Amino acid sequence: GQQVQQSPASLVLQEGENAELQCNFSTSLNSMQWFYQRPGGSLVSLFYNPSGTKHSGRLTSTTVIKERRSSLHISSSQTTDSGTYLCAPLTGNTGKLIFGLGTTLQVQP
Amino acid sequence: DTTVKQNPRYKLARVGKPVNLICSQTMNHDTMYWYQKKPNQAPKLLLFYYDKILNREADTFEKFQSSRPNNSFCSLYIGSAGLEYSAMYLCASSRDRYEQYFGPGTRLTVL
Numbered sequence: 001g002q003q004v005q006q007s008p009a010s011l012v013l014q015e016g017e018n019a020e021l022q023c024n025f026s027t028s029l030n031s032m033q034w035f036y037q038r039p040g041g042s043l044v045s046l047f048y049n050p051s052g053t054k055h056s057g058r059l060t061s062t063t064v065i066k067e068r069r070s071s072l073h074i075s076s077s078q079t080t081d082s083g084t085y086l087c088a089p090l091t092g093n094t095g096k097l098i099f100g101l102g103t104t105l106q107v108q109p
Numbered sequence: 110d111t112t113v114k115q116n117p118r119y120k121l122a123r124v125g126k127p128v129n130l131i132c133s134q135t136m137n138h139d140t141m142y143w144y145q146k147k148p149n150q151a152p153k154l155l156l157f158y159y160d161k162i163l164n165r166e167a168d169t170f171e172k173f174q175s176s177r178p179n180n181s182f183c184s185l186y187i188g189s190a191g192l193e194y195s196a197m198y199l200c201a202s203s204r205d206r207y208e209q210y211f212g213p214g215t216r217l218t219v220l
Contacts (some may be wrong), residue, residue, distance in 0.1 A: 004151070012173060018179075029157060031207070033209065035211075041213075042211055042212065042213040042214065043152075043199065043201075043211040044211075045208060045211070045213045046207035048207065059164070071156060076121075086151075086152075088152075090206075090207075090209075093206070094159075094206060094220075095140055095142070095157070095158075095203055095206025095207070095209065096154050096158065097142075097152075097154065097201075097209060098151075098154075099151035099153075100151060101149075101151050
């Protein structure tokens, strides 16, 4: 079965609303990495988070290893936040990332 | 600078012909990775170099080759392209197999 599941698959917000993106995984992990991708753009690393909570501007990442889940919170969303958000647990001692299918976010003005 | 570069950005290849994709980074990272991404699928690890040691995933072992002539460069080589190789190929690098930084990708189309 799929090792990494992201929810929701897609999300539409009005500008200013908050978003909570979820990532659940069945594999063991050493850390969690969250990425952002614009259509046609590169994967941009948002967070590298082994555990606990990290903040970066309007973004917050929380990883709970024991519960095999991670979340990405976006506060006061802006139209420029639109794109795809991918989570990827980093597994084993090889640094291998196992990706989810992503959450596609659309923020409307 | 966390830039990973990939060349070319777009590649058109004929079935049965070889393909060579190039990746470079100037961050002195010890590990370089190649992922394959197809539409509506998650990116999938093909292989990685840790320093000079190549590690290939079991299910793609025979399909892809790679070389790393120096710390900064890594190539992905397909000896005989098939239609199933059409995909986006993503290169990434990291230090000590921690946070990975990705390049823009090479879109390969095999006809």
